[in-house]
Amino acid sequence: xxxxxxxxxxxxxxxxxxxxxxxxxxxxxxxxxxxxxxxxxxxxxxxxxxxxxxxxxxxxxxxxxxxxxxxxxxxxxxxxxxxxxxxxxxxxxxxxxxxxxxxxxxxxxxxxxxxxxxxxxxxxxxxxxxxxxxxxxxxxxxxxxxxxxxxxxxxxxxxxxxxxxxxxxxxxxxxxxxxxxxxxxxxxxxxxxxxxxxxxxxxxxxxxxxxxxxxxxxxxxxxxxxxxxxxxxxxxxxxxxxxxxxxxxxxxxxxxxxxxxxxxxxxxxxxxxxxxxxxxxxxxxxxxxxxxxxxxxxxxxxxxxxxxxxxxxxxxxxxxxxxxx
Amino acid sequence: xxxxxxxxxxxxxxxxxxxxxxxxxxxxxxxxxxxxxxxxxxxxxxxxxxxxxxxxxxxxxxxxxxxxxxxxxxxxxxxxxxxxxxxxxxxxxxxxxxxxxxxxxxxxxxxxxxxxxxxxxxxxxxxxxxxxxxxxxxxxxxxxxxxxxxxxxxxxxxxxxxxxxxxxxxxxxxxxxxxxxxxxxxxxxxxxxxxxxxxxxxxxxxxxxxxxxxxxxxxxxxxxxxxxxxxxxxxxxxxxxxxxxxxxxxxxxxxx
Ligand SMILES: Cc1cc2nc3c(=O)[nH]c(=O)nc-3n(C[C@H](O)[C@H](O)[C@H](O)COP(=O)(O)OP(=O)(O)OC[C@H]3O[C@@H](n4cnc5c(N)ncnc54)[C@H](O)[C@@H]3O)c2cc1C
Numbered sequence: 001x002x003x004x005x006x007x008x009x010x011x012x013x014x015x016x017x018x019x020x021x022x023x024x025x026x027x028x029x030x031x032x033x034x035x036x037x038x039x040x041x042x043x044x045x046x047x048x049x050x051x052x053x054x055x056x057x058x059x060x061x062x063x064x065x066x067x068x069x070x071x072x073x074x075x076x077x078x079x080x081x082x083x084x085x086x087x088x089x090x091x092x093x094x095x096x097x098x099x100x101x102x103x104x105x106x107x108x109x110x111x112x113x114x115x116x117x118x119x120x121x122x123x124x125x126x127x128x129x130x131x132x133x134x135x136x137x138x139x140x141x142x143x144x145x146x147x148x149x150x151x152x153x154x155x156x157x158x159x160x161x162x163x164x165x166x167x168x169x170x171x172x173x174x175x176x177x178x179x180x181x182x183x184x185x186x187x188x189x190x191x192x193x194x195x196x197x198x199x200x201x202x203x204x205x206x207x208x209x210x211x212x213x214x215x216x217x218x219x220x221x222x223x224x225x226x227x228x229x230x231x232x233x234x235x236x237x238x239x240x241x242x243x244x245x246x247x248x249x250x251x252x253x254x255x256x257x258x259x260x261x262x263x264x265x266x267x268x269x270x271x272x273x274x275x276x277x278x279x280x281x282x283x284x285x286x287x288x289x290x291x292x293x294x295x296x297x298x299x300x301x302x303x304x305x306x307x308x309x310x311x312x313x314x315x316x317x318x319x320x321x322x323x324x325x
Numbered sequence: 326x327x328x329x330x331x332x333x334x335x336x337x338x339x340x341x342x343x344x345x346x347x348x349x350x351x352x353x354x355x356x357x358x359x360x361x362x363x364x365x366x367x368x369x370x371x372x373x374x375x376x377x378x379x380x381x382x383x384x385x386x387x388x389x390x391x392x393x394x395x396x397x398x399x400x401x402x403x404x405x406x407x408x409x410x411x412x413x414x415x416x417x418x419x420x421x422x423x424x425x426x427x428x429x430x431x432x433x434x435x436x437x438x439x440x441x442x443x444x445x446x447x448x449x450x451x452x453x454x455x456x457x458x459x460x461x462x463x464x465x466x467x468x469x470x471x472x473x474x475x476x477x478x479x480x481x482x483x484x485x486x487x488x489x490x491x492x493x494x495x496x497x498x499x500x501x502x503x504x505x506x507x508x509x510x511x512x513x514x515x516x517x518x519x520x521x522x523x524x525x526x527x528x529x530x531x532x533x534x535x536x537x538x539x540x541x542x543x544x545x546x547x548x549x550x551x552x553x554x555x556x557x558x559x560x561x562x563x564x565x566x567x568x569x570x571x572x573x574x575x576x577x578x579x580x581x
Contacts (some may be wrong), residue, residue, distance in 0.1 A: 011484050046327065072483060073490075074453070075462065097347075099484045103465045110422060110457035115541035135550065136446050138338040138376050141349070144545040178580035182572045185462040189478075193486030204581075230581070241503070248482055248503055254447065255502055263580040274338060280553060284578045286570065292560065301556035310563035316562060318571035321423050322581060 002035045004125065005062075005090035007081070009098050010043045013193035017203045018096035018158035025161040027057040027092050027273065029125045035091065037253035038062065039170070042080045044070040049066055050172045052279055058164035062088065062172060067149050068179040072100045073188050076179040082111055083153070083177045092125055095155040097258070098202070105155055115147040117154045130154055138254050139277035159281035160261020201250065204233030207282070209262045211275075213268015213308055215291065220245065222312040223267060229319055235259065237269045247269070251276040268308050271296025288312070326378030326472065328369040331425060331455070332362040332397055334390035335445040347546030358393045361440025363400075364506035369438050370401045370508075372472050379403045379437070385424055387412045391523065397512030398518035405523040414535060422454035427531040428531040429459055435494040436477060439467050441501050452499035458470045463497035464490050466502050490522045 001200040009016040023039055038060040041049050044061035054063055062084050062112060066137035068076040081104065085093060093108075095101035097119045109116035119216070122130030123141070130287035131146040135157075147154075201207060208227040215222060227234045238253065252259055254274040264282035271287070271294055280299065281284065287300035290307045297303040304311050327524075330532035337355040344350070350515070369380045382397040383549040384390055385408040395448075408424055410416065416424075418558070429437065437456075442449035456463035468487065469480035482501060492498060501575045530533050557573070575581045 009484075038479045064544040071488070074465075093517050099466060099482060103483075104447050104453065105455035106418065106422070107457040107463070108421065109450065110454040115417075115419065115452055117451060117542060131344060131545070134447075136547075137336070137342060137349075138444070140338065140342065140550065141344060142548045142550050144347075144548065145542060146545055149541055186464060186490050186496070188488055190489040191483070191486045192480075192489065202529060240505075251352050251503070254444075255382075263574070263578075280550075284574070285553070293560075297558055298555050299553040300558075302551075303556070303558040304563075304566050304570055305558060305560040308565060311567045313567075314488070314564045315567035315571055318568040319581070322571060322575050 002091040003007055003038050003088050004030045004035055004092045004094065004222065005038050005040055005088055005102065006094045008049065008099055009096055010049060011043065011200070014100065014138050015049055016096055016098065018098065019242060020056065020163055021158065021161040022058050022094050022096050022156045024164040025123070025156070026092065027164060027166060028232060031057065036060065038088065040064070040084055042069050042077055044049040047172065050170070051169060055165050055167050057168050058170035059168070061170045063174045064177050066177070066179070071188055072103070073184060073186070074104050075184040075186065078104055079179055079183070080177040081108055081163045083252055084175050085112055087159045087175065090151060092130060093151065093153045097155040101155050105153060109153050112151065114149050114153060116151065117145055120154055120156050121160050123154055123156065123306050135277070138273045139280060140273060153300060155286050157258050157281065159258070184265060194249065199231070199233035201233040201235050201252070201259055202257050202265065204259065205263050206230045206232035206263045207252070207259050208232045208265045208267065209235035209237065209269060210240055210246065210267050211239065211269030214240065219268070219308065221306070222316070225238050225314055226265070229316060229323065229325070230263070237275050266300070267312070269296055270294050271299065326373055326376055326427050326436070328373055328378060328380045329404065329432070329434050330362065330365045330369050330382050330397070330436045331437065331439040331451070332366065332382050332384050332393060332439070333567050334384065334386050334393040335359045335443050338444055338512050344547045344549060347548065349547045354548050356393070358396050359440050360502050361442055361444065361500060364502045364504045365400060365438040365440050366400055367505045368470050368500060371388065371505070372470060373543050376472050378579045381405065382426060383408065383425065385410060385421055391516060394523055395518050396510065398521045399514040401507055401514060404521055407523055407525045408531070409525055409527050410535070411567050414546070415539070415540070417540055417543070418450035419454060420538055420540060422458060422527050423538070424457050424531065424533055425451070426458035427533055428526070429455070431502070435475070437497045439497065439499045441499040449499070452497055456497035457496070461497060463499070465499040467500050470498065470504065497523045502503070515565060519539040523548050
């Protein structure tokens with residue numbers, strides 16, 4: 001029986017929700033077509049996460065573990081993926097679209113000699129492969145695409161599918177993959193993470209994003225205060241990651257991350273297409289901008305036309321009252 | 326140090342575009358050097374200016390795309406190679422990577438740089454596919470590069486932070502536009518670019534028969550994105566509209 005295999009991304013000791021979204025979709029497709037849905041975890045302590053996969057209708061969880069998989073580095077991950085794919089021969093190898101999966105998708109496709117469809121917003125499994133939709137031209141339009149092959153690699157944007165609840169007791173199978181030291185030619189020297197408490201932006205339920213209009217510390221303090229109050233992840237436009245005001249990993253958009261929160265608040269952001277490319281999966285968009293013609297208002301559910309320095313203090317105060325703070 | 330940079334001509338995504346019968350109608354006059362590739366060219370120039378060496382750009386595209394090679398030459402790249410395909414040949418990332426791999430198979434180089442993705446398709450596959458075909462190490466999504474003792478130190482933007490990775494030569498690196506601000510060609514640069522050598526080849530001459538190439542991914546057509554509609558726009562006294570929005574988020578949108 002054919003298998004739809006989903007790669008489970010683990011970051012900072014947590015399974016990424018976006019990979020569970022993909023897993024949920026794969027299980028639905030597998031059940032529709034009479035295939036098996038299985039998951040793959042590649043991590044230093046892969047087995048420890050398998051118990052968290054009990055509600056996705058899985059028949060099997062494959063694990064590859066060992067010290068080589070402590071941090072993401074493409075050579076070991078590719079070796080593990082190829083080993084598992086050669087063994088399972090999945091009809092679909094599915095990933096959540098993350099910096100980790102973007103790093104290996106092409107190499108894996110070339111290694112296996114099979115097609116890849118990256119960054120899909122919808123997909124379905126067909127007799128001949130996979131078809132679906134991908135946002136293109138800075139996510140301005142949708143491209144309907146198709147890949148043909150006995151095995152196809154895909155990645156899916158965060159927020160594209162809801163999680164399912166389908167209890168099952170998957171069998172856990174560990175796959176041995178040895179990565180010799182001399183095999184890994186590039187060496188990871190160091191990981192630099194920004195200080196302070198960080199909500200994973202691509203998973204956050206609420207995101208507060210700052211743009212060029214936030215021009216000083218006073219503005220940044222207002223952003224932090226609003227984010228704290230709403231338990232939100234802080235994001236930024238390219239203008240502010242470029243200037244160094246915010247950490248580069250907080251950039252949202254075509255170059256940066258795609259977010260899919262319930263609530264997105266854009267503060268002093270004009271709404272350039274490359275920024276908007278990362279936020280249209282948000283449920284509710286609020287924009288605060290002093291220019292009534294700013295393009296961000298074309299996509300905002302609630303637009304506040306005004307100076308952010310005058311709008312944010314009463315906005316924060318009122319939210320505190322509502323929240324009972 | 327020999328740097329190759331793979332570049333692509335793409336439509337300007339900020340130009341108005343139209344979909345007619347599932348086809349994308351683009352203004353052929355608004356074709357540009359892919360922004361991510363421009364950052365790759367810039368970085369290769371900076372490193373070779375500092376450490377010595379040469380930058381050669383390689384482009385796969387139709388006749389018209391030669392203007393994009395000129396652009397890179399005007400920025401300062403030393404020479405270019407144009408691998409000519411026709412407008413009609415709809416090839417995917419896998420085929421781009423194959424053509425590039427056959428081109429590089431007999432070349433000597435330290436590093437090959439590419440943009441991390443093309444601005445129009447956002448696929449981001451070609452660079453790592455190429456590295457896999459060439460069986461050399463690679464790093465994607467570079468936001469900073471440095472060169473020392475025959476290896477690059479790459480600052481890569483990862484999921485949870487920035488990873489500092491040592492990439493030995495020969496290797497492939499794919500570049501983010503967060504790395505630098507690509508230079509605008511000077512008048513002198515533009516004049517000089519006209520005298521620089523551009524070598525034109527066909528896939529056929531590289532031993533690739535385009536008729537026989539199997540393309541496994543296809544675009545079936547384009548459609549409008551189900552758009553978001555503008556909602557409520559509040560203007561007037563900042564204090565009032567701010568407080569009102571807070572209540573709308575709570576009572577109407579239900580997202581607090
Ligand atoms: C290939 C490519 C990829 C890109 N990728 C990204 C990406 O991933 N993410 C991204 O964000 N950008 C990206 N960009 C850049 C993008 O095009 C814009 O330049 C950027 O988003 C602008 O940021 P901004 O809205 O903060 O600044 P601006 O466009 O300068 O807008 C600032 C806004 O703040 C408002 N403002 C100013 N002062 C106040 C005040 N006191 N109160 C209220 N409002 C105020 C102004 O009215 C204005 O609308 C990319 C560009 C390219 C070419």
